[in-house]
Amino acid sequence: MLEPEKLREYLSRGALVVVQITPFRSDEELDLEGLKLNTEFLVERRKLGPMVLVPTGSTGEFYALNDEERKKAISTVVDVAGGKIPVIAGTMRAGARWTAELSRYAEDIGADGVMVVLPYYHIPSEEGLLEHYKMIAGSIDIGLLLYNNPDVSKIYVNPRLMKRLAAEIPNLVGVKENTPYVATFYEQVKAVGDKIPIIQGRGEWWYISTVILGATGYVSGYANFMPELSFEILKAGTSKDFSKLSGLLEEISIIEEFISEMNIKYGPSTSILPLPYIQNYMVYAVIKAAMDIIGLKGGRVRLPLIDLRIEDKKRLERILLEDLCLEKIG
Numbered sequence: 001m002l003e004p005e006k007l008r009e010y011l012s013r014g015a016l017v018v019v020q021i022t023p024f025r026s027d028e029e030l031d032l033e034g035l036k037l038n039t040e041f042l043v044e045r046r047k048l049g050p051m052v053l054v055p056t057g058s059t060g061e062f063y064a065l066n067d068e069e070r071k072k073a074i075s076t077v078v079d080v081a082g083g084k085i086p087v088i089a090g091t092m093r094a095g096a097r098w099t100a101e102l103s104r105y106a107e108d109i110g111a112d113g114v115m116v117v118l119p120y121y122h123i124p125s126e127e128g129l130l131e132h133y134k135m136i137a138g139s140i141d142i143g144l145l146l147y148n149n150p151d152v153s154k155i156y157v158n159p160r161l162m163k164r165l166a167a168e169i170p171n172l173v174g175v176k177e178n179t180p181y182v183a184t185f186y187e188q189v190k191a192v193g194d195k196i197p198i199i200q201g202r203g204e205w206w207y208i209s210t211v212i213l214g215a216t217g218y219v220s221g222y223a224n225f226m227p228e229l230s231f232e233i234l235k236a237g238t239s240k241d242f243s244k245l246s247g248l249l250e251e252i253s254i255i256e257e258f259i260s261e262m263n264i265k266y267g268p269s270t271s272i273l274p275l276p277y278i279q280n281y282m283v284y285a286v287i288k289a290a291m292d293i294i295g296l297k298g299g300r301v302r303l304p305l306i307d308l309r310i311e312d313k314k315r316l317e318r319i320l321l322e323d324l325c326l327e328k329i330g
Contacts, residue, residue, distance in 0.1 A: 002086055002112045004143040008173040010086060011145075012197045014217040014238045015050040016231060017088070017176070018042060019059035021224055021288055022073055023299040030069050032076050034297025038224065039080040041296060041329070046085050048231040050217075053077055054115055057090035058152065059221045059284060064302040071105060078110045088113040088145050094121045096132045100139035113143035113173055118153035126161050134169060143173035148188075149201065151178060151277050159184075159191035166192040176201040176219055180276045182210060189214035204233050204252045208245050211237035221283065222255065225290045225298075226326055254323050258316065259283050266306060281305060286316065293317045295329040 002010065011017075020042075023034035035055075042053060055077040056062040056070050065073065074089045081087050089106040091114040093099045103114045119132055137144045146165065150156040156179070157165065166172060175192070178201035179185050189198045197216035200207040207218035215237070223230035229251065236244040262282040263269075271278045288298030289308050293316065300307050308316065320326045 001083070001110055001142065004113070004141075004171040004173050007086060007088075007113050007143040008197065010050065011052070011174045011199065012216060013050060014234065015052050015199075016223055016227070016234050017052045017054060017199060017217060017219040018223045018227070018230075019054045019057040019090075019219055019221055020077065021221070021284065021291065021298060022056065022060040022062075022065065022069075023288070023291075023297040024302060025299055028300065028302055030065075030072065031297055031299055032072060034299060035073060035076050036080055038291070038296050039077050042223075042227065043081060043084055045227050045231075048227060049234055051223075051227075052086045052088055053081055054088050054090055054219075057115060057147075058117070058149070059224075059287070060090060061284065061302055061305070062090050062092065064305075067102070070102065074106055074111065075109050078106075083110075086112040088115050088143070090115045090117075092117040092147065094119050096135045100136045103136060103140050103144075107140045107142045111142065113145055114140065115145040115147050115176065117147035117149050118155050118157065120153045123155055129155070129157065130161065130164060130168070133165060133172075137169045137171050141171070143171050144169065145174050145176055145199075146172060147176045147178070147201070149176070149178040151180075159187045162188060162192050162196075166196045172196055174199050174216075178202055182213065185210055185215070186213045204230060205249065205256055207237055208233060208249050208252070211240070211245070212242075221287050222252075224287055225294055225296060225320075226324065229324070251324070254319060255286075258319055259286050262286060262308065262312065265312075282308075289313050289316055290320055293320055293328075294326055 023031040025031045089111040091102040174197045200215040200218035220230045263280040269278045291298030
């Protein structure tokens with residue numbers, strides 16, 4: 001188990017933070033054997049570069065899991081990782097007390113850190129938000145990764161408040177930054193980037209677009225099924241090889257365009273928020289279908305998310321195997 005200082009240092013060098021899917025069987029029951037297989041697949045690829053595993057995050061549909069399922073999923077990933085790859089468990093709930101309880105569980109079973117999204121539902125004051133994170137961080141001795149995601153929470157830790165959090169929470173090891181505004185992302189880097197790594201939280205396309213602004217590694221859902229391409233992007237970004245990044249941007253756009261099409265096809269969005277917070281979340285159904293196609297365990301999504309139809313899964317298979325030249329495993 002990494003001490004917070006060591007975990008912060010590890011993230012500061014630039015890492016691929018893989019937010020894992022939670023596989024469900026056709027009857028929507030938790031597929032722990034599938035999660036074990038998926039985790040083994042990632043652990044075997046640890047030589048590709050620095051990697052962190054994040055079970056039960058947003059990509060893992062944490063909100064659709066009961067407490068027992070979340071604990072089983074976190075425990076499975078920690079056991080399979082076996083100290084070979086750092087594990088930062090998603091332990092977020094809307095209230096601080098229950099988030100702290102699950103965070104202590106993650107620490108007790110050997111997780112290296114916890115990821116906690118902004119509290120959702122009621123909108124807190126800045127002081128309430130500060131105390132929320134101080135209480136959670138103070139309840140554990142492992143690292144805290146702050147998930148600054150306004151898409152799902154209706155609130156945001158601005159750069160001024162982030163400075164206070166960085167100064168007052170000693171085991172804050174990083175920020176998964178999900179602002180869709182590039183200027184704001186840069187302001188966060190300028191505010192605390194010399195002390196706390198600002199990790200691009202929106203994936204490959206956004207990392208390519210913000211690495212020049214100081215993005216320190218990035219969070220990926222696509223790495224669940226194509227970690228080789230995700231690591232190519234990380235390595236090109238870390239070395240500031242912008243010519244290579246340009247080519248990789250074209251490659252990753254193939255899957256991005258398919259997801260955008262699926263968001264429209266399975267829409268319209270029910271969001272009442274303004275642009276750019278109005279997209280559907282078909283990305284998770286696409287990732288799970290992609291994993292099934294290459295021989296891993298994706299399974300279905302749980303309601304209120306919906307799965308791809310058979311014809312779209314067939315199109316996705318052609319994209320993965322012919323356009324992106326992925327190979328099936330097993």
